[in-house]
Amino acid sequence: MNHTMVMDTMTQRFKTTFIALLLIMPLLVLGACQTGGGYRPHASVPQAPAEQNPSILSSPSSDQLLGNQQSPATPTSHITNLPTVKVGILLPLSGQHQKLGDSMLKAAQMALFEIGHANLELIPRDTKGTAAGAQAAAQSAIDSGAQILLGPVFAPAVRSAKPVAQRARINMIAFSTDWTLADSNTYVMGFMPFDQVKRITSFAAGHGITRVGVLAPDTNYGRIVSNAFNAAAPHYNITLTENTRYPAGTSNLAPIVKTFTRYDARKSAGALAQTPFDAVLMPVGDQDARAIASLLSHYDLPPRSVRRIGTGLFDEASLASEANLEGAWFAAPDPAARHSFEQRFINTYGTRPPRLATLAFDATALSAILARRGLQSTGRPAFDHSAITNPNGFSGLDGIFRFRPDNTAERGLAVLEFRRGRLGVIDQAPKSFQNITQ
Numbered sequence: 001m002n003h004t005m006v007m008d009t010m011t012q013r014f015k016t017t018f019i020a021l022l023l024i025m026p027l028l029v030l031g032a033c034q035t036g037g038g039y040r041p042h043a044s045v046p047q048a049p050a051e052q053n054p055s056i057l058s059s060p061s062s063d064q065l066l067g068n069q070q071s072p073a074t075p076t077s078h079i080t081n082l083p084t085v086k087v088g089i090l091l092p093l094s095g096q097h098q099k100l101g102d103s104m105l106k107a108a109q110m111a112l113f114e115i116g117h118a119n120l121e122l123i124p125r126d127t128k129g130t131a132a133g134a135q136a137a138a139q140s141a142i143d144s145g146a147q148i149l150l151g152p153v154f155a156p157a158v159r160s161a162k163p164v165a166q167r168a169r170i171n172m173i174a175f176s177t178d179w180t181l182a183d184s185n186t187y188v189m190g191f192m193p194f195d196q197v198k199r200i201t202s203f204a205a206g207h208g209i210t211r212v213g214v215l216a217p218d219t220n221y222g223r224i225v226s227n228a229f230n231a232a233a234p235h236y237n238i239t240l241t242e243n244t245r246y247p248a249g250t251s252n253l254a255p256i257v258k259t260f261t262r263y264d265a266r267k268s269a270g271a272l273a274q275t276p277f278d279a280v281l282m283p284v285g286d287q288d289a290r291a292i293a294s295l296l297s298h299y300d301l302p303p304r305s306v307r308r309i310g311t312g313l314f315d316e317a318s319l320a321s322e323a324n325l326e327g328a329w330f331a332a333p334d335p336a337a338r339h340s341f342e343q344r345f346i347n348t349y350g351t352r353p354p355r356l357a358t359l360a361f362d363a364t365a366l367s368a369i370l371a372r373r374g375l376q377s378t379g380r381p382a383f384d385h386s387a388i389t390n391p392n393g394f395s396g397l398d399g400i401f402r403f404r405p406d407n408t409a410e411r412g413l414a415v416l417e418f419r420r421g422r423l424g425v426i427d428q429a430p431k432s433f434q435n436i437t438q
Contacts, residue, residue, distance in 0.1 A: 038086065038121040038122050038123035038124070038144070082117050082118075082119050082371075082372065082375045082376075083119060083375060083379075084119040084120075084121060085119065085120050085121065085147060085371040085375070085381050086121045086123055086144065086145040086146050086147055087120065087121065087122055087123065087146060087147065087148055087149075087150060087364065087367045087371075088123045088124075088125060088138070088141030088142065088144070088146030088148070088149045088150065089105065089108055089122060089123065089124050089125070089141075089149075089150040089151055089360070089363075089364070090125050090127050090134060090137045090138060090141065090149060090150070090151035090152040090157070090161060091104050091105055091124065091125075091126070091127060091151055091152070091153065091360075092126070092127050092128060092129035092133075092152075092153060092154075092157075093105065093124065093126035093127075093128075094126055094128050094129070095128045095129035095130065095133075096129050097129045097153070097154075098129070099354075100153065100354055100356065101126075101127075101129075101153070103351075103353050103354050103357050104151075104153070104175075104354075104356060104357050104359070104360035105124055105360070106345070106348075106349055106353070106357075107341075107345065107353055107357035107358070107360040107361040107364075108122060108124075108150070108360040108361065108363075108364040109122065110341075110344065110345065110348070110361060111360070111361040111362070111364035111365040111368065112364055112368070114365075115364070115365040115368040115369065116364070116365075116368040117368065117371070117372055120367075120368055120371060120372075122364065123141050123144050123145075123146050125137035125138070125140050125141045127151070127152050127153075127157050127161075129154070129157075130156075130157070131156040131157055131159065131160035132160065133157070134152045134156075134157035134158070134160045134161040135160045135161055135163075135164055137152075137161070138161040138164040138165060138172075139164050142164065142165070142168045142170065146170070147170060147381055147383055148170055148171055148172070148173070148367055148381070148383040149161070149165055149170065149171070149172040149173070150172075150173050150175075150360070150363045150364060150367065151172075151173075151174060151175050151360075151363075152174060152175065152176070153174075153175045153176065153356065154176060155176050155178040155181060158172075158174040158176045158178070158181050158186065158188075159181060162181070162183070162185070162186050165185055165186070166184075166185050169185075170185070170383070171185050171186075171187065171383055171384075171385070171388065172185060172186050172187065173187045173189050173363050173366070173367075173388070174186060174187065174188050174189060174190070175189055175190055175356060175359045175360065175363070176188055176190050177190030177191055177192065177193075178190070179192055179194075179406075179408045182406055182407035182408045183407065184385075184407075186407060187388060187403050187407045187408075187409070188407065188408050188409060189359055189362075189363055189401075189409050190359065190409065191312050191332075191333075191398075191409075191411070192408055192409060192410070192411070193221065193224055193225050193228060193283070193311055193312070194224075194228050195331070195410060195411050195413060196311045196312050196330070196331040196332070196413060197225055197228040197229050197232060197311065197331075198228070198232055199331035199413045199415065200281075200309055200310075200311075200329060200330060200331040200415065201229060201232045201233060201236055201238065202232075202236060203329065203331070203415045203427055204236075204238070204279060204307075204309060204329065205236035205237060205238055208278070209238065209278045209279045209307065209309075210237065210238060210239060210278060211238070211239050211241045211276075211277045211278045211279075212229070212233065212238055212239070212240060212241065212277055212278065212279050212280070212281055212309070213240075213241055213242035213243070213244075213260065213276060213277040213279075213280045213281070214226050214229055214230075214240065214242070214243045214244070214280070214281045214282075215242075215244050215246070215256075215257070215260050215280055215281070215282050215292060216244075216245050216246075216281075216282070216283050216284075217245065217246060217247075217248045217283075217284060217288070218245040218246060218247055218248055219248045221283065222245060222248075222283055222284075223245070225281075225283035225311055226243065226245065226281075226283070229281055230243070241276055241277045242260055242262075242276060242277060244256065244259070244260045253288070253291050253292060253295060254295055254298075257292060257295035257296060257298075257299060258295075258299055261276065261296065261299040261300075261301055262276050263299040263300070266300070272300045273300075275301060275305050275306055277306060278306065278307060279306060279307035279308070279309050280292075280296060280301075280306055280307070280308055280309065281309045281310075282308060282309070282310055283310065283311045283313060284310070284313055285310075285313030285314060285316060285319070286313075286316070286319075289310065289313070289314065289319055289322070289325065290319070290322050290324070290325070293308055293322060293324035293325045293328075294322075294324045296308070296324065297324045302324070303323075303324060303325070303326045303327045303328070304327075307327060307328070307329065308324075308325055308327070308328035308329075309328065309329050309330065310328060310329070310330035311330060311331070312330065312331070312332045314328060314330040314332070314416075314418075315330065315332040315333075315335075315355070315416070316355075317423055319418065320418040320419075320421055320422055320423045321421045322418070325418050326418060326419070326420075327417060327418065327419065328417065328418045329415055329416070329417050329426070330415070330416055331413040331414070331415055331416075332413060332414065332416055333397075333398035333399045333411065333413060333414065333429065334399055334414040334425055334428070334429045335416075335423070335425075336425075337396075337397045337398075337399070338358055338397050338398065341353075341357075341358060341361060341397050345357065358396070358397040358398050359398075361396070361397055362394075362396035362397055362398060362401075365396065366394055366396070367381075367383075369394070370382040370383060370387050370388070371383070373387075374387065388403055389402070389403045389404070389405065389407070390402065391433070392433065393410075393412075393432075393433050398411065399411060399412050399413070399414070399429045400412040400429070400430065400431065400432065400433060402433060410433075412429045412430040412431075412432075412433065413429055414427060414428055414429035415427035
């Protein structure tokens with residue numbers, strides 16, 4: 001698909017989106033125009049309840065945090081006396097991941113209309129899901145006047161786009177989870193496993209877990225989670241009693257889990273009732289999570305005897321119905337605000353957004369807030385390192401977050417549990433980084 005076809009397609013999607021918004025959001029009177037291949041809000045928007053019009057705000061102690069239904073958020077689309085600000089967003093709008101890119105662009109458009117001011121322009125560019133495409137997309141967005149870049153999604157694309165942004169001396173907020181890509185002008189906004197491991201380890205220790213076995217795939221992610229837990233466990237008086245990594249893609253996990261659970265030794269000693277650990281940390285999702293949980297039960301370690309502990313990979317509602325994951329714990333953003341966004345997305349577009357769509361929404365909303373505040377205080381968007389790494393942080397659909405000095409995202413996380421087929425919060429996420437132990 002060539003550039004003209006991409007923009008024609010996005011123009012039609014924009015028109016359709018706008019009509020849908022008018023129909024389902026009577027409190028938001030929205031208009032729009034397309035200029036220079038981008039989108040911008042153009043409207044007079046009355047104040048709406050926070051549930052319909054969430055915002056990202058710095059200083060998370062504010063009483064207008066997203067998710068606080070007691071006070072309204074302040075829409076910004078009615079502000080018309082600010083200079084034009086252009087925000088590039090790099091997404092796979094064609095190719096293998098077109099569906100993901102399309103949904104993330106729609107989420108970014110929602111943030112633009114709900115949070116952005118009238119002269120904030122979103123410039124979408126298609127990475128085509130490739131490294132070369134990302135490089136060309138970044139250059140095209142910059143040539144069109146982008147003052148900050150959002151995206152790309154995948155690590156190879158981010159790696160390819162970085163030098164383009166560096167040469168132009170503009171910052172890029174990537175949606176990747178590859179923390180090694182963060183550097184002087186690249187901020188990594190994806191969900192980092194370190195915070196998840198620390199949060200769940202602290203919670204488990206406070207709830208009687210003293211012995212943990214780790215069963216992880218031998219992947220970069222699995223190794224990082226395993227190493228992070230090994231480092232954190234001693235600080236919480238947790239003993240690592242078993243640490244096993246298995247080859248990624250293993251189709252038959254039974255022998256691995258059998259050895260991991262010390263089944264033969266326990267059986268020969270007539271001590272199957274004795275457990276080798278109180279909990280199992282398993283940084284996997286989807287089918288591996290189901291298979292491992294089932295095999296743990298098969299080898300006489302059911303959920304009532306051994307707790308299952310996961311990472312953000314457990315953050316999918318379908319796993320809650322797996323009987324062998326009953327009572328499982330994991331750390332992730334509180335889903336409450338995300339559910340409100342998902343319902344608005346469904347009402348607008350007729351489909352459920354992918355999990356990563358919240359990153360596009362939050363990054364676009366963050367850009368809008370930083371642009372407005374910078375313009376009002378200094379006459380230019382606050383897209384500099386100091387503003388982006390505000391230690392007070394920001395609040396979005398996935399809770400509070402901030403960028404560390406190394407430019408990776410730190411998040412305030414809740415602890416969730418699978419209980420009777422449902423996913424519920426059992427320990428609330430912090431509302432401020434002052435409440436997070438360093």
